[in-house]
Amino acid sequence: MSVIAIKPYVGEEKDRLENFHGAQILFVGWEDHLIFCAPFCFALPPDTKFGDVVGGVLPGAFSYHPDWAKIDWAKAEWFKSGQPWKPVFERTLAENGLHHKDVLRFRTPGLTGIAGTCS
Amino acid sequence: MDMPAQKKKLGLRERYAYMTRHLGWETTYQPMDKVFPYAEYEGIKIHDWDKWEDPFRLTMDAYWKYQAEKERKLYAIIDAYNQNNGHLNVTDAKYINSIKLFLNGISPLEYMAHRGFAHIGRQFPGEAARVACLMQSLDEIRHAQTQIHSLSNFNKHYNGFHDFTKMIQRVWYMSVPRSFFDDAVSAGPFEFIVSIGFSFxxxxxxxxxxxxxxxxxxxxxxxxxxxxxxxxxDEARHMTLGLEAIKFMLEQDPANVPIVQRWIDKWTWRGYRLLTLVGMMMDYMLPKRVMSWKEAWEIYFEENGGALFKDLARYGIRPPKYLEQIEFDKDHISHQAWATFYQYSALSNFHTWMPTDDEMDWLSSKYPNSFDKYYRPRFEFWRKEAEQGNRFFNKTIPMLCQTCQIPMVFTEPGDPTKTCYRESDYKGSKYHFCSDGCKDIFDHEPEKYIQAWLPAHQIYQGNCFGEGADPTSKDFNPMASVLDYWGVQNGHDNGDFEGSDDQKNFNAWRGMATNNS
Incomplete structure (x- = not known):
């Protein structure tokens, strides 16, 4: 049983893709940088190029951190739902196989936050 | 005919029995299961409602007497406090932010608890249980109203108190306490009494x-x-009632044990998550500290709760799941919560600040395992940035947990450097959680939690803009519009404490009260 209820019912999924006016939700977290208390939530059209996310969207969220400017994107490690994953920067979110509410994390080897404390 | 002589006075127990037992009857126009439609669907089996015991045996006459006395004292003190400009005697205007959280986030829950107990006071088939729930329902609405009365005086002088009935429904982090209660009141009567009567x-x-x-x-x-x-x-009475409800269910039928166990697991976790806010209030928002959050947790949960679970062991109930993680996390969650509200201060209805040196030292001494290692460097960095005119205001929407609705700020069990991510797939969609505890709750009743109204996603869906907003217009400012929708007065209710209206006014008024310039 997927719900304990007085009679059978189907819940309304509040966050269906079609409710986001053509965008899909993408979550992105930066490993070892907990100055950002939680991963971020973005609403982006699926035809956004991955490189535009990294170059145009993420800086608005993450560039406050002094480590941001030191990132070598060629060395960054990516994870999708916790599993190693490789994005193609020239391709869109959809072409990279990213679906609504997927969660990405990136790790930037050598960069471990304020005074090396993962902050 | 000789009448047998009656005892002059009934004992408390007999008196209580006459006042609360057998007042109902078998209905005739509709069968009993239609009159009490919520009594069975949760799977709890009750064979004899007469076995219900109200440990306080409370009836209306005693209730009025005690509560009227308490209320008279309360209002006498509130009047004196207000007439004496008592608000200027608080240690610092920073303190007032903690009671903004109280009024906005907790007082409306008292009202919802009133509704919930009134509801189950209607739905339980046993009269004595119904009477006990009615009494608690009265307590809860009294609490809501005395809190609103008491705190209204602060609304005359400080920002952020003016629109709490709107804010509980709209401000992003208020979805945390609100969804806790929405979850409880949309459950059946037995789960409700475990969720509120026991966990809450x-x-x-x-x-x-x-x-x-x-x-x-x-x-x-x-x-x-x-x-x-x-x-x-009253709360002491409520706790005892919640406990009595649990024991009653456990004694009535062995089949109730696993159901009650699952509710204890679920609601301990949900209560624990909600309590993060109180941890932050104690460790960061009281200028004069009393005890740390961790010390309070050890006394009130580990010791008292530990004794309680020992007591329940004879019914086959084990302590709630994830206690090991909870024990580890007591060194962390209050700091993680304050870091969250500090950075989202532009998007909030109260002020935040970085601790002073003196406060940081207090935190180090209370949290020797965690503060200096993980949190002090972060806080000192923020403080330095603020001094250089670069106060950190995070304005990007965070990812939320589908169950507790708190941003995903909690860390992996045993590793405070790694954000904890959990997820589930249900009917082709992905759902994300801050912990195994929250994932378990979702996985047991996914059809319920897919309906969560997550503020982060609602903003992106365009459902949280101010009245008359036109998101297509060229100069549309989404953040200003969201603040307008929340009822937050930008530049007054939000932002750092340093430089706030509250800080300036408090200092000016206190100056007038204590010197002649």
Whole structure:
């Protein structure tokens, strides 16, 4: 049983893709940088190029951190739902196989936050 | 015919029995299962409602007497406090932010608890249980109203108190306490009494009304202290009632044990998550500290709760799941929560600040395993940035947990450097959680939690803009419009404490009260 209820019912999924006016939700977290208390939530059209996310969207969220400017994107490690994953920067979110509410994390080897404390 | 002589006075137990037992009857126009439609679907089997015991045997006559007396004292103190400009005697205007959280986030829950107990007071088939729930329902609406009365005086002088009925429904982090209650009141009557009567009262209000309210007293807030201690004398009764409800279910049928166990697991976790806010209030928002969050947790949950679970072991109930993680995390969650509200201060209805050196040293001494290693470097960095005119205001929407609705700020069990991510797939969609505890709750009833109204996603869906907003217009400012929708006065209710209206006014008024310039 997927719900304990007085009679059978189907819940309304509040966050269906079609409710986001053509965008899909993408979550992105930066490993070892907990100055950002939680991963971020973005609403982006699926035809956004991955490189535009990294170059145009993420800086608005993450560039406050002094480590941001030191990132070598060629060395960054990516994870999708916790599993190693490789994005193609020239391709869109959809072409990279990213679906609504997927969660990405990136790790930037050598960069471990304020005074090396993962902050 | 000789009449047998009656005893002059009935014993308390007999008196209580006459007042509460067998007042109902078998209905005739509709069968009993239609009159009490919520009594069975949760799977709880009750064979004899007469076995229900109200440990306080409370009836209306005693209720009025005690409560009227308490209320008279409460209002006398509140009046004196207000007439004496008592708000200027608090340790610092920073303190007032903690009671903004109280009024906005907790008082509306008291009202919802009133509704919930009124509802189950209608739905339980046993009269004595119904009477006990009615009494608690009265307590809860009294608490809501005495809190609103007590705190209204602060609304005359400080920002952020003006629109709490709107804010509980709209401000992003208010979805945390609100969804806790929405979850409880949309469950059946037996789960409700475990969620509120047991978890909320035992895990949460105990810590809120004793150590936090002591903090109010230590910080010179006689108003909050008085309503807090007045409420606490009722809370003690509520906890006992919640516990009695659990024992009653466990004694009635062995098949009830696994159901009650699951509710204890679920609601301990939900209460614990909600309590993060209180932890932050105690460790960061009281200028004069009383005890740390961790110390309070050890006394009120680990010791008292530990004794309780020992007591329940004879029914086959084990302690709630994830206690090991909870024990580890007591060194972390209050700091993680304050870091969150500090950075999202532009998107909030109260002020935040970085601790002073003196406060950081207090935190180091109370949290020797965690503060200096993980949090002090972060806080000192922020403080330095702020001094250089670069106060950190995070304005990007965070990812939320589908169950507790708190941003995903919690860390992996045992590793405070790694954000904890969990997820589930249900009917082709992905759902994300801050912990195994929250994932378990979702996985058991996914059809319920897919309906969560997550503020982050609602903003992106365009459902949280101010009245008359036109998101297509060229100069549309989404953040300003969202603040407008929340009822937050940008530049007054939000942002850093340093430079706030509250800080300036408090200092000016206190200056007038204490010198002649």
């Amino acid at each position: 009262e035992y895990v949460l209000t105990n810590l809120l009304f004793v150590p936090f309210v002591s903090g109010a007293a230590y910080n010179g807030d006689m108003g909050t202290m008085t309503f807090g201690f007045s409420a606490q004398s």
